[in-house]
Amino acid sequence: MKSRQERIGDFTAPEVAEHLVAMALAHAKRVQARPEGRPLLVLERPVEGEWFTQWGDPLSDLPRGRRLLQAFTAKAAKTGLTKDKIDAWCNAASLYVLPWRAAAYDTLTALAHRLGLLPVAAEAVVLALRSAVARRADANAETTLSGAAGLSRTNIAGIATEVAQPIDRASLEEALATGLCEPVDFDRPLQAAGFHEGVNVRPGHITAGLPAPRPVLTGRVADAIQRGQSVLVTGPSGIGKSAVRWTAAYVTRHVLWYRIRRLQADDAVPLVRLARALQPSTRSPVGFVVDGIGIGAAEAWDIPYRELAPIPGVLLLGSVRSEHLLPLRSRVDCTQIEVTLDEEVAEQIHAGLSATGTTAAAHWREAYDAANGLTLEFTHLLTCGRRLSDVLSEQVERRVAEGRQTEIEILARISIAHQWGADLSVRALQQQLSLGDTDLRTALSRLADEHLVHERRGLLSGLHRLRSAHLADAVHAIPPPILDETVLAVMRMLADSQLQPFIAGVLTEHPALDPVVLDQIVVELGRRPSVKATTGVLQALRLVDVNRTAADWLRTLDRHRIPPALRRTSLQFALVDGDLLPQLKPEIAAAITEIRAADTSGSPLRDALVERLGKVAICLLLS
Structure with missing residues (x-):
């Protein structure tokens, strides 16, 4: 069997001829063992556009002038095979093209039908069968042909029945039916127009071969997964974390991957039930992917890590911006792999884009120097020839000039x-802007056509967070709209569960909005007095206070020029009482003294909210 990624294209006739010659030579050595059956070469991709779909048809049935036969005959003769042996091999051997997607789908469908299972439940049976095949392949590597082990129909039926009987179907349905998570689909390529203009990378993009390869980083993530470790891919927005994460998941497809789409504290139980119902093992692991862990959504990683990581055979793979690492309590227990854009990676990306004809740039250096270390900006410059922010600003300015105010309000x-x-409900947006169905549909269609918004299941979002940040800057560059007014408008539309990440993000990047946001929080908690909204808001304010304190400490350490290797120790000394050690370097002692003098107790933002609401009101909201 020979596999081949779709992005590489079809097999060539000379390549297949090489495989056939290798098989013929190996078969000649095994004749004495009298192997049963006939030799068969299974290919994942067609041969120069030709699909061999007739099982068992010998090579000799091909027309004599066929390029594949000519290539095989020539290569076989060079190895010393006689004409009689070549003819005999052509009469015995056959080709069959079986794409991975078709094999996976047909296997899953057949098992689900035969055993009366949901497709997701049949996945566990597929994993068990794959594990059985892998064990026999490992054993066969150390034995003779006559002693090789295989799987009979009886073996297959026994394994399938054994695995299917104890499956907890209710637990499987619970997590999937509520939208908590979904199986990762690597089977269907996703050809996205304008991919390099800035979109969130999805599994189908990897299958289609759209992202430029980053083999070193992907290999490090895959190696950690193979060791059974939980992995956090880190780096700034737009550096390419999603591409590395999904590519690593793609190359480790022996893992049954699920994507966690949303997660709150009360979602942990169905997630654990799903994991256990799939019967994971080290040979048939189950993995969960957590995308875009934000500053206000640390539980999206900490909860699955706490509940799932202890289960044997369960893996976790997530991505988080570097500046949002601090609130993750479990980060020190995970393998952290940082994504960066250096010259070597830039050259690799340029070579990959050049090979597919995606860029006409003769060299990568100019784009690299202008990209500020961001992969998204770098690839946009290579493929489009312009900065992403410039393109988005023009799209906004054109709408302003043409008086398309509705689209501006939606974009804002x-x-x-x-x-x-956060994402926004289509209906909530429609109600706030007082738009009819026709006007809203027209506006959203135009925005979607230019890759400015994305709709999924009635929720609206941008295509990539860095792209949305550039769009927000462009829309608010010349008022109206005004930034604080847009922030308040968004807060009025958010679900309770989205208040935490949104408030944490806004106040982390825009401290000047503290009074405006705090006042609106009072309004929101009065309008929707729920425990979920209140605890989410309090947690967001605590996280912002922690981040601001950490930023102050970093500035102090920078100001006193404390080397990175000594910073953790310096902070540890600063956070404990006691006299300073006399042997400390003067700059370290000065930094410690300054950090101690700063008032880091309490939570200023939470205190300010309590002052606005009153302690009695807070207690009532939490009761």
Whole structure:
């Protein structure tokens, strides 16, 4: 069997001829063992556009002038095979093209039908069968042909029945039916127009071969997965974390991957039930992918890590911006792999884009120097020849000039929401802007056609957070709209569960909005007095206070020029009482003294909210 990624294209006749010659030579050595059956070469991709779909048809049935036969005959003769042996091999051997997607789908469908299972439940049976095949392949590597082990129909039926009987179907349905998570689909390529203009990378993009390869980083993530470790891919927005994460998941498809789409504290139980119902093992692991862990959504990683990581055979793979690492309590227990754009990676990306004809740039250096270290900006410059922010600004300015105010209002709200981890309900947006169905549909269609917004299941978002940040800057560059007014408009539309990440994101990047946001929080908690909204808001304010304190400490350490290797120790000394050690370097002692003098107790933002609401009101909201 020979596999081949779709992005590489079809097999060539000379390549297949090489495989056939290798098989013929190996078969000649095994004749004495009298192997049963006939030799068969299974290919994942067609041969120069030709699909061999007739099982068992010998090579000798091909027309004599066929390029594949000519290539095989020539290569076989060079190895010393006689004409009689070549003819005998052509009469015995056959080709069959079986794409991975078709094999996976047909296997899953057949098992689900035969055993009366949902497709997701049949996945566990597929994993068990694959594990059985892998064990026999490992054993066969150390034995003779006559002693090789295989799987009979009886073996297959026994394994399938054994695995299917104890499957908890209710647990499987619970997590999937509520939209908590979904199986990762690597089977269907996703050809996205304008991919390099800035979109969130999805599994189908990897299958289609759209992202430029980053083999070193992907290999490090895949190696950690193979070791059974939980992995966090880190780096700034737009650096390419999603591409690395999904590519690593793609190359480790022996893992049954699920994508967690949303997660709150009360979602942990169905997630654990799903994981256990799939019967994971080290040979048939189950993995969960967590995308875009934001500053206000640390539980989206900490909860699955706490509940799932202890289960044997369960893996976790997530991505988080570097500046949002601090609130993750479990970060020290995970393998952290940082994504960066250096000259070597830039050259690799340029070579990959050049090979597919995606860029006409003769060299990568100019784009690299202008990209500010961001992969998204770098690839946009290579493929489009212009900065992403310039293109988006022109799209906004054209709408202003043409008086398309509805689209400007929609863009303002969606870009601000998506920039800080939230999406907006289509109906909530429609109600707030007082738009009819026709007007809203027209506006959203035009925005979607230019890759400015994305709709999924009635929710609106941007295509990438960095792209949304550029759009938000462009829309608010010349008022109206005004930034604080848009922030308040978005807060009025958010679900309770989205208040935490949004408020944390806004206040982290815009401290000047503290009074405006705090006042609106009072309004929102009065309008929707729920425990979920209140605890989410309090947690967001605590996280912002922690981040601001950490930023102050970093500035102090920078100001006193404390080397990175000594910073953790310096902070540890600063956070404990006691006299300074006399042997400390003067700059370290000065930094410690300054940090101690700063008032880091309490939570200023939470205190300010309590002052606005009153302690009695807070207690009532939490009761």
